[in-house]
Amino acid sequence: xxxxxxxxxxxxxxxxxxxxxxxxxxxxxxxxxxxxxxxxxxxxxxxxxxxxxxxxxxxxxxxxxxxxxxxxxxxxxxxxxxxxxxxxxxxxxxxxxxxxxxxxxxxxxxxxxxxxxxxxxxxxxxxxxxxxxxxxxxxxxxxxxxxxxxxxxxxxxxxxxxxxxxxxxxxxxxxxxxxxxxxxxxxxxxxxxxxxxxxxxxxxxxxxxxxxxxxxxxxxxxxxxxxxxxxxxxxxxxxxxxxxxxxxxxxxxxxxx
Amino acid sequence: xxxxxxxxxxxxxxxxxxxxxxxxxxxxxxxxxxxxxxxxxxxxxxxxxxxxxxxxxxxxxxxxxxxxxxxxxxxxxxxxxxxxxxxxxxxxxxxxxxxxxxxxxxxxxxxxxxxxxxxxxxxxxxxxxxxxxxxxxxxxxxxxxxxxxxxxxxxxxxxxxxxxxxxxxxxxxxxxxxxxxxxxxxxxxxxxxxxxxxxxxxxxxxxxxxxxxxxxxxxxxxxxxxxxxxxxxxxxxxxxxxxxxxxxxxxxxxxxxxxxxxxxxxxxxxxxxxxxxx
Numbered sequence: 001x002x003x004x005x006x007x008x009x010x011x012x013x014x015x016x017x018x019x020x021x022x023x024x025x026x027x028x029x030x031x032x033x034x035x036x037x038x039x040x041x042x043x044x045x046x047x048x049x050x051x052x053x054x055x056x057x058x059x060x061x062x063x064x065x066x067x068x069x070x071x072x073x074x075x076x077x078x079x080x081x082x083x084x085x086x087x088x089x090x091x092x093x094x095x096x097x098x099x100x101x102x103x104x105x106x107x108x109x110x111x112x113x114x115x116x117x118x119x120x121x122x123x124x125x126x127x128x129x130x131x132x133x134x135x136x137x138x139x140x141x142x143x144x145x146x147x148x149x150x151x152x153x154x155x156x157x158x159x160x161x162x163x164x165x166x167x168x169x170x171x172x173x174x175x176x177x178x179x180x181x182x183x184x185x186x187x188x189x190x191x192x193x194x195x196x197x198x199x200x201x202x203x204x205x206x207x208x209x210x211x212x213x214x215x216x217x218x219x220x221x222x223x224x225x226x227x228x229x230x231x232x233x234x235x236x237x238x239x240x241x242x243x244x245x246x247x248x249x250x251x252x253x254x255x256x257x
Numbered sequence: 258x259x260x261x262x263x264x265x266x267x268x269x270x271x272x273x274x275x276x277x278x279x280x281x282x283x284x285x286x287x288x289x290x291x292x293x294x295x296x297x298x299x300x301x302x303x304x305x306x307x308x309x310x311x312x313x314x315x316x317x318x319x320x321x322x323x324x325x326x327x328x329x330x331x332x333x334x335x336x337x338x339x340x341x342x343x344x345x346x347x348x349x350x351x352x353x354x355x356x357x358x359x360x361x362x363x364x365x366x367x368x369x370x371x372x373x374x375x376x377x378x379x380x381x382x383x384x385x386x387x388x389x390x391x392x393x394x395x396x397x398x399x400x401x402x403x404x405x406x407x408x409x410x411x412x413x414x415x416x417x418x419x420x421x422x423x424x425x426x427x428x429x430x431x432x433x434x435x436x437x438x439x440x441x442x443x444x445x446x447x448x449x450x451x452x453x454x455x456x457x458x459x460x461x462x463x464x465x466x467x468x469x470x471x472x473x474x475x476x477x478x479x480x481x482x483x484x485x486x487x488x489x490x491x492x493x494x495x496x497x498x499x500x501x502x503x504x505x506x507x508x509x510x511x512x513x514x515x516x517x518x519x520x521x522x523x524x525x526x527x528x529x530x531x532x533x534x535x
Contacts (some may be wrong), residue, residue: 002343006337006340006344006345006393007341007345007349009337009338009341010338010341010342010353013334013338013357014353014356014357017356017357017360017411017414018356018360019371019372019375020368020369020370020372020374020411021360021363021367021368021371022371023371023374023375023382024367024371024373024374026368026374026382027371027374027382034380035374035380035381036379036380036385037380037381037382037384037385037386038385038386038389042456045467064508069494077267077268077271078268080265080266080267080268081264081265081267081268083260083264084261084262084263084265084268086258087264088260088264089261090259090260090261090262090265091261092261092262092265093261093265096265096269097324098524099269099272100268100272101524102276103272103276104465105464105465105516105520105524106276106468106513106516107468107469107471107472107473107489107512107516108469108472109472109473109474109489109493110472110489110492110509110513110516111276111279111510113283113492113493113496113505113509114280114282114283114509115279115501116280116496117282117283117286117496117506118278118282118283119522121282121286121296123464133275134275136271136275137271137272137276139277140268140272141272144268153483157440188393191399194361194362195362197362197364198361198362198363198364198365198367199364200366200475201366201472201474201475207332208524212375213364214364214365214366214367215365215366217298217366217367217370218366218370218475218478218479221366221369221370221373221479229370230370230374233367233370236364236367237363237367240362240363240364241359241362241363242357243362244359244361244362245355245359248355248358248359249364252351253269253451
């Protein structure tokens, strides 16, 4: 009985969580200028509009550039960071751990504002490039944590063995440590991409004249709605959801192995 | 150089430049004369005085109040959910966890946009369906404080759920059984066994949710109409419309101070190594 009740609760909760996403999909299936549900005429015209507009692709390109760079750069830095976070025992490690976690527990819009002020003070004009930097301040710590989790289950004796057999420090890192880290790096990279792709609060303040997809949605929702916005939102979300499924699958496989 | 500090260097340098420096710059700006744009060595506390006397209490009150209320609500929803997920090990739990996690990767602007489409009066998804199916016209909660609260809970629930799930996993089942055998009631088990053992997860989840909520502004902008001005919006107005950077910076510093006052004591009590190692 209690078990059944639990499942009902879970199903209801999940249904509620997807209701807004379903609403966007429903709203996109019309070409009427005003939102009037149920639509008098259902159509996929908004998608045709969305695909044929240059703006759709410019928005996607901007978001993609930022997310891809954030993923690659965070991955490189975070791999080193994770070694210091979880692999080595050194004086100052607990300070380092706390410092790495701190940006995660920091309100993002405030971080965005602070970064905007900082960029202006040092004479950098905000653009998609500065957004890469801004996203990394928040995402790099998260990727470092994700890779660190992998390292906690790691036996450093393997490295000593490699060194004893004559491997150089770099060789040891490349051929022993790195392969062990690889699954963590895959999930870390995917995490970074997805979090950057969907980020709103940091982008709002740091992209300058460039616009990312979440920013576009945010500004257009309030001011002038059209079904094409819903269509663009659905297109932008499809890719990230697919990638998110890959990530969850990767995490699941890792746990099993 | 020893390997530990050597490996720490890239991340440490990046965070020093990207995190510490901006905060220092904001702190510096907050001490400049009102409505100036240059960083000088002539310091004043005028902005902080103004922050306390010129009616900024309202935005702070709303942001903190909403954050506290949202955190509590998320905690109350996340606890039973985590227990159910934990009890159903296997396929059901895997699929359900994936379904709960997935919305994190859908931009919050898309989800809030969807929520506003759902709640819209007249031709909104909910109101429209009600009229078409049952012939009833209903009002809307859109553009009210309640809608903002609803949006906050909706957006932040996953951030609470996953740490709580980690926390629930810290409870050894035999401990609960032993307590039951010794005659503990349901309430007693919850208060004396489960909650204390799951505490690290609950603390991290609450902390994350609370901090994210303090800064949240998209919910108020998309769902609240003009019903509410949150701190971040008030600060942004200082920077953009009023062109008063030092004032905006002072408000930002106050917000950072409030956040730090919550984060540091809580974070000091949780052993990160232990929670992550699982």
